[in-house]
Amino acid sequence: MSESFNYEFLFKTFFVALSGAPVAFIITLVALLVAIPLGFFGALTRIYQIRVLRRIAQVYVSFIRGTPIIVQIFIVYSSVPLLLTALFEKFHIQANVYEINPIWYAFIVFSLYTTATLIEVFRSALGTVSKGQLEAALSAGLTGAQAYRRIIIPQALVAALPNICTATTNLIKATSLGYAMSLPEITLKAKVAANVGYNYVEAYIDIFLVYLIICSLVEYGFKWYEKRLRTYKIASA
Template identity: 65%
Template sequence: MDFINIAFLINTFWVAVSGVPIALLVTIVSLILAIPLAFLLAMSRIYEVPIINRLTKIYVSFVRGTPVIIQIFVLYSSIPLILAGLFEKYNINYSIYDVNPLWYALIIFTFNTAAVLTEVFRSALQTVPKGQLEAAHSVGLTTAQAYWRIVIPQSLVVALPNLCTATINLIKATSLGYAISLQEITLKAKVAANVGYNYLEAYIDIFIVYLILCMTVEYLFKRYERYLSRYKMNLQS
């Protein structure tokens, strides 16, 4: 008996690849939703907005101090209860069990990513000297204009490595979507392995697919970071 079923390994690789669009969809949409939310929460931390600042600290501590899989189970258990109550209150005739797991995944991973990016943005924004904001005010720019034109472009360069790490971690975290029956890379490969118990081959395929995905994302971020660095040098010269 062969130690590894090569034919199954090759065939299941493409099965795993078929789950890439869902993994990328969850990653991209979660980032799109989390980035503006995280920026606002980071600003509330910087300016120490009453109540919101304290709630943000609790929220970030909860996410950073608990495993992602526990967050998935807690939210996946609580969201249907909340939705069921809302459906009943507003007489919405829709079975909660018919909700596509993709929607749960988007809520869960946005919840997690926003907390991570809050600290990324907060630390990056604080690297820009306050004097630049005051100088922008002195030439007639509003606070919003100063942030958009001066503060955010500079802090983006600082935040980019951590943003890359957060994106890669989010891509890897989508592998836990199997816990809510999300048809992503891990679930598809494991289902294929159930027939002949070829789990080793399936896990190797999952490993390779995620490795390719994460290396590609890291390469793209590095290219963009080099572009921003050249742009920054041109401005300084």
């Protein structure tokens, strides 16, 4: 075990950990691209009380938010290969599912996780926009889609952006659990580097610093974008 704090290792491993950032970014981007439209649709089913879909959305949100994401990772990472194997055998498809890049499982897990969060974010944000504005837009001749795109969504987005920012930073931090699927992301790379000399304290400090820097930059970007979006917000009386 390391007897003293190794500053040289701390410096070198910082860049090793940072080299895993692209994997975290890719997972985050894909998860958001999938979760944003699904989350918005799920929010609409709850706002407009669409019976069956509303109930499905409620159960889904309760299940995802009520279980640890590490458990969700283990369930997907262990069950999906079994399901694919059975499917391939049934249709006589020659493929080894255990050679699939684990990042695809990460896309599934983190997309499901983020969708549940954004359903609640969008539901709350859409609730801040007066129903009278939608009725006024429809009476002015706009279609429902045009009313949402031009009037409702810009206002709701301003209200939702702080929570979307929080969801995004939480998602980035959650990708650290990708090590459970052997993904070469920030945490795994730093821990592998620490295995040689048991410099785990230094490795965890590097992980902390990398995530702190990334999440701070993301928060800054959202705050900048929020200021621009406020020009679309209609002042209430």
